[in-house]
Amino acid sequence: MNALVLNCPGSAVETTIPPLRVRNLAVSFGAKRIFDGIDLDVAEGEAVSLIGGNGSGKSTLLRCIVRLVEPTEGSILIRGQDVLGLRGEGLRRARSGIGFVFQKHNLVPRLSALSNVLHGAQARAKGPGVWFQSLASSQMRDEAMTWLEAVGLLPQALQRVDSLSGGQSQRVAIARMLMQRPKLVLVDEPDASLDPKTGREVMELLHRLAKAKGVPILIVSHRLEHVKSYSDRIIGLASGRVALNVESGLADPASLRSFFEDAVS
Amino acid sequence: MTDASRSISPRPAIPRFERPSAGAFIVWVIVIGLAVWSVGGVGLSPERLARGLPALGGILNRMFPPDLERLPQILWSLLVTFQMAAAGAVLGLILAFPLAALAAEGVSPHPVVRQAARALIALFRTVPDLVWALLFVIAVGLGPPAGVLAIMVDKIGFAGRFFAEAMEETDKGPREALSALGASRIDVLVCAIVPQAMPSFIATSLFSLEKAVRGSVILGLVGAGGVGVELKVAFDLFAYSTAATIIICIFLLVLVVEQGSNWIRRKLI
Structure with missing residues (x-):
């Protein structure tokens, strides 16, 4: 078990902090509340699926973790470090350990696949050597x-x-994420714009690589079969709250389907 | 009456033109009034045009055939004009890039910096290159260096604005992806923004060069060097046939530069 273990002074109890711990997280855009009171943990080596209807805040939650969206309140601990207070170099360092695969891959067009993958190394290196493949070291x-x-x-x-x-682009985005050598992986609907076969291949690849490296992974997906096949635990968001938190083997298909029907409607 | 004809209601007449609103009507009146007032104010009258056309015909008549006696000197000045344009444009483009990055929303490090950079670009852009040339002739003396500096400043304003707009219009997705993995501001600029904006950068740069070549001819008229000086002297001495040679040479230079930049544009974009 690689999870961080804290010995609380004056206490005989050991507190184990998982790689990702979210507590009482809330996000509002102006008067519009997206979610609040969100608590979730992702354990070492665990694959967790995040499900919920459109607008339930799944993608926003992932974006909060890397601070692309600023939460209104709460805390996000990445391996014991609260990332919400970080700025500048500290934030960069925290982000460098988190791999993020976006729904639309977000690769840099006009550049080669190799240059795009190389960009993953910007998490740990600076300068022209990680800008373009032609300038990179061997x-x-x-x-x-x-x-x-x-x-x-x-x-x-x-x-x-x-x-x-689309499928190849998503694979390049996965390779970029791997180049980053992440300690936590966030994946936002990688299968959304892909045909069923390609979507399954991409999910399988992500799952296999994350499991092989023992990296915890938090995946947003709208496909029930992927959620059941590629996660150890399922967390459902509804009405801005965590409405479901269950091991995938114990998940009731009917209750899971209700989240997806909500998503479709 | 059948059921079908009863169910079809008469089609409303759709007016061919929309009645303008009161605000639009007032704007039109102001625009037309301004145009009439301006034409009247500068004293442009049909009689004056009628008198001017024969005089123009007389000048054109004296221009042909063009006098080729000074052709070697004219070609040399034309080369200097091109060098002035190229040097000014390249220096301007190089300096425009960092200024544009500071002025572009989402790229600039701070709103105050952005506003300051935008103000500087606006100043460089709004003051005509001829005015910059007059200033630099006073500052560095007569000759091509003043022309180069005038073109450089003008191009910082011109390209700075378009470079900044091109940076702002790039897809935010790749920028976010690199920011999310811990890339620095410079990494995001070089790796996510510049590659996306490159076609626009190339188009703006080539257009800047074309504009610089056209502009550098005029700059010579105020003493900033190049073939413009030859043109001014020819007109001052009423040597219209020499002026015709100079104008034809300028036309050919502009044509060659435009065709060349079109070719480069096709190859690179």
Whole structure:
């Protein structure tokens, strides 16, 4: 168990802090409340699916964790460190340990797959060596090629990403995330704009790579079969609250479906 | 009457033109009034135009055939004009880039910095290059250096605005992705913004060069060097056939630069 263990002074009780701990988190955009009182933990090596209807705040919750959205209140502990108080270099350092795979992959068009993967190293290195593959050191290039190979895109290394298919682009985004060497992975509907077969392949790849490295992963998905197949635990959001928190093996299909029907409606 | 005809209500007549609102009507009156007032104010009358056309015809008549006696000197001045334009444009574009980054929303480090950079770009853009040339002729003396500086400042204003707009219009997704993984502000600018804005940067840069070549001819008229000086001297001495040679040379230079930049645009974008 790699989870951080804190010995509380004056207490005989050991408090184990999981890699991701969210407490009493709230987000409002002006007068519009997105969610509040959100508590959730993701344990070491655990795959957790986040489900809920459209507008329930799943993506916003993920974006809060990397501070792309500022929460109204609450705390987010990444391996024991509260990220909400961080600024500048401290925030950069905290973000560098969190891999984020976006719904629309968010790759840089006009650049090659290899350069896009190389960008993942900006989490730990600075300067021209992590800007473009042509300027990168042999070691960096080799590592980026290794991850492209892991996602099955070695032949497309020098191809521009705007010429790749949706599934291939999502794989490049996964390779970029792996290049980051993350200690926590957040995934926002990677299967949303992909056909069922490609979506399943992408989810399988993510699941396999995360499990192989023992990295905890929090996934937002709108596909019931993916949620059941690729997660250890399922958390459901409804009316701005955590309405479900269950091990995936014990999840009642009917209650899960109600979250997805809500999403469709 | 059948059921079908009863169910169809008469189609309302749709007016061909919309009646303008009171506000629109007032704006139109102001615009037309301003145009009439301006034309009257500058003393442009049909009689004056009628008198001017034969005089223009006379000048054109004296321009042809063009006098090629000073062609070598004219070509040399034309080369200086091109060098002035190229040097001014390149220096202007180089300096425009960081200023544009400071002026672009979402890229600039602070709103105060952004406003200051925008104000500087607006100043460089709104003051005509001819005025900058007059200032630099006083500052650094007659000749091409003054022209280069005038073109440089003008291009900082011109390209700075378009570079900033191009940066602002880039897709925010890649920027967010790099920010989320801990990339620095410089990394995001170089890796996510510049590649996306590159087609726009290239188009603006080539247009700046074309504009600089056209502008550099005029700058010579106020002593900022190049073929403009030759043109002014030719007109001052009523050597219209020499002026015709200079105008044809300028036309060919502008044409070559425009065709060249079109070719580069097609190859790079």
